[in-house]
Amino acid sequence: MEIELRVNGRGHALTVEPRTLLVHALRDELQLTGTKVGCDTSQCGACTVLVDGRAQKSCTLLAVRMDGAEITTIEGLAGDSGPHPLQEAFAEHHGFQCGFCTPGMILSSADLLAREADPSDEQIRHALAGNLCRCTGYQQIVESVRAAATAGDGT
Amino acid sequence: MIPAAFEYVRPSSVDEALAALADPDAKAIAGGHSLVPMMKLRLARPSVLVDLAPLGLRGVTRDGDVLRIGALTTYDDLVRSDEPVPDALREAAASVGDVQVRNAGTIGGAVAHGDPSSDLLAAVLALDTIIGLRSAAGTREVAATEFVLGPFETALGQQELLEEIVVPVHGPGDGSAYHSFEDDASGYPLAGAAVRVHAGGVSVGLTGATPIPVRAASLEAALADGDLGEAAVLAAVEQVELSAGADDPDFTRSLVTAAVRRAFASAHARARGVT
Numbered sequence: 001m002e003i004e005l006r007v008n009g010r011g012h013a014l015t016v017e018p019r020t021l022l023v024h025a026l027r028d029e030l031q032l033t034g035t036k037v038g039c040d041t042s043q044c045g046a047c048t049v050l051v052d053g054r055a056q057k058s059c060t061l062l063a064v065r066m067d068g069a070e071i072t073t074i075e076g077l078a079g080d081s082g083p084h085p086l087q088e089a090f091a092e093h094h095g096f097q098c099g100f101c102t103p104g105m106i107l108s109s110a111d112l113l114a115r116e117a118d119p120s121d122e123q124i125r126h127a128l129a130g131n132l133c134r135c136t137g138y139q140q141i142v143e144s145v146r147a148a149a150t151a152g153d154g155t
Numbered sequence: 156m157i158p159a160a161f162e163y164v165r166p167s168s169v170d171e172a173l174a175a176l177a178d179p180d181a182k183a184i185a186g187g188h189s190l191v192p193m194m195k196l197r198l199a200r201p202s203v204l205v206d207l208a209p210l211g212l213r214g215v216t217r218d219g220d221v222l223r224i225g226a227l228t229t230y231d232d233l234v235r236s237d238e239p240v241p242d243a244l245r246e247a248a249a250s251v252g253d254v255q256v257r258n259a260g261t262i263g264g265a266v267a268h269g270d271p272s273s274d275l276l277a278a279v280l281a282l283d284t285i286i287g288l289r290s291a292a293g294t295r296e297v298a299a300t301e302f303v304l305g306p307f308e309t310a311l312g313q314q315e316l317l318e319e320i321v322v323p324v325h326g327p328g329d330g331s332a333y334h335s336f337e338d339d340a341s342g343y344p345l346a347g348a349a350v351r352v353h354a355g356g357v358s359v360g361l362t363g364a365t366p367i368p369v370r371a372a373s374l375e376a377a378l379a380d381g382d383l384g385e386a387a388v389l390a391a392v393e394q395v396e397l398s399a400g401a402d403d404p405d406f407t408r409s410l411v412t413a414a415v416r417r418a419f420a421s422a423h424a425r426a427r428g429v430t
Contacts, residue, residue: 001163018163018204019194040156042192045255054231054258060191061259064163065184065206108254129342130253 003067007032008076016063023047023058026073034074034103038132045131048104049073055111057130074103077110086110086148095144097135104131109145118149158194162203166210169316173291175205176314183207183316185227185264188256212263212318215240223287224320226263230275233262239324242425243331243349243360243418247278250335252342266299267317269367271306271398272343276368278333281349281360285321290314296321306367329353330425334418335363336410346410350378350418352426359415364407366398374415382419388412 005012007030014029026032026049035058038046042060049058050072077084086106089095096102105128112119112127119127124145125138133141166172175181182201184190185208193199212225215238222238233240233248234257251257251265251274265275266286276299284299290312302310311317325331335347344363351358357378362368377383377391389412401407 017160019158019160021157021191021195024157040195042188042256045253048255051258055255056259057255060188062163062184062187062191062204065187065208111254111258127254130255 001064003064005030005063005066005071006069007071008073009070014063018062018064020063021059022049022061022063022066022071025063026058026071032073032075036100036103038100038104043130043132044101045104045108045128046101048107048131050107050110053111053114055108055130072107072110074106077106084110085151086113086145089144089148089151090141093144093147094140095137096141097133097137101131101133101135105133105141109148112145113149113152117152119145121146156195158191159197159200161194161201164203164205166205169210169289169318170291172205172207172210172316173289173314175203176316178203179313181205181313183267185267186229186259186261187264188252188260189264189268189270207263207316213261217324220324220326222322222324224262224322226267226317226319227261228263230257230260230262230265241278241282241322241325241329241331241351243278243281243333243351243422244275244322246333247274247347247349250274250333250337250344250347262320263317266302266320267309267311269303269305269307269309271367272347272363273368274333274335274344274347274362276303277344277347277360277362278331278349279320279322279360280368280370281351281358282322282331283351283358284323286310286317287319287321288312289316289318294318300370303367303369326353328426330422330427332418332421332425334414334421336414346407346414348411348414348418350415350422352419352422357419361395361411361415364397364401364411365395369395371395378415378419381423382416385412385416388416 036046038044047059181203213227230248331351335344349360359374373391373394
């Protein structure tokens, strides 16, 4: 099936089977391997991408249904002026260890900060409930998101 | 894990969608957050997948004393809606899964799927909701209490679409709440209770601990004169059929009791305008 997938601001004409999952279209067709396949059962959140700005799990989405949607992967988060404030904050505050969960963590956090500019720690933890870190680095992840929120409003 | 191959249909009208469902192995897809995982595990192998997204059906609209909630309204849409969504429904939607699931999963999909541990169905039952269905023969409305028939079994016909959920808006003196205790790993409720306090009495919907989401008549009677204490509520819970195979039925009953009492306390306070 022919589809048009808009990823990180660029359109891609792809031929996929209807059963192709979005995560495989991104990784295998577009070579955007920043999006990870973790549990493959929509629990761990390593495959999280933004669909029209909202965090969703790309292992549970069919690529054919994404025709017309605007998808953002970790590769598309940085602007021309350098890394996204969340990427800066995760690096600065040791928000990752092995790094496998990091793209998902950052994109879920981006969804949160787009809706809640100054979240409490409880709100941050609630927003990241669908992202698992097997290095158990949650404390630094929460600190990173908080730091990015603080940086975002210039205080 | 990859689903088995299927034919994908993107209908441009409800009639076209209904026609595509003529194949007995065809399945409609809304948010796909129950169906796609089942397809990946090959627990579901539809021959044809009919995408409902192009049909719209998304949003919450006030219509006099009721809210019409389109089948493709996501959990997150409900949680953030500016319309007067009853608290029990809003809280049940907020309890489902995680942010990513709530951004994609839909209320119509949840109701049609009939998950025996659905948070949402407890609220849908307690709130005297009507399920709006459409087929080639026309539309019909089914009370939620007559819609859920068994685990993953509902009154929805093969060539029928769930179009909307119709929920009465709370009037003065009405209050509702949902409270659940979740399994930390799965996020599913071990015991969930939706309670509505209204002039006519108390409505209670249970999920998680029961074989399917149900209205609990014994609890509705027990709470009619208010919460008379833990022992009284527990006695009413003992008349409710619990899921077979609970590791510790006494523990499960105590969880149900606590969920019901907490939801009742919130609903009662809201009914009196104390929040």
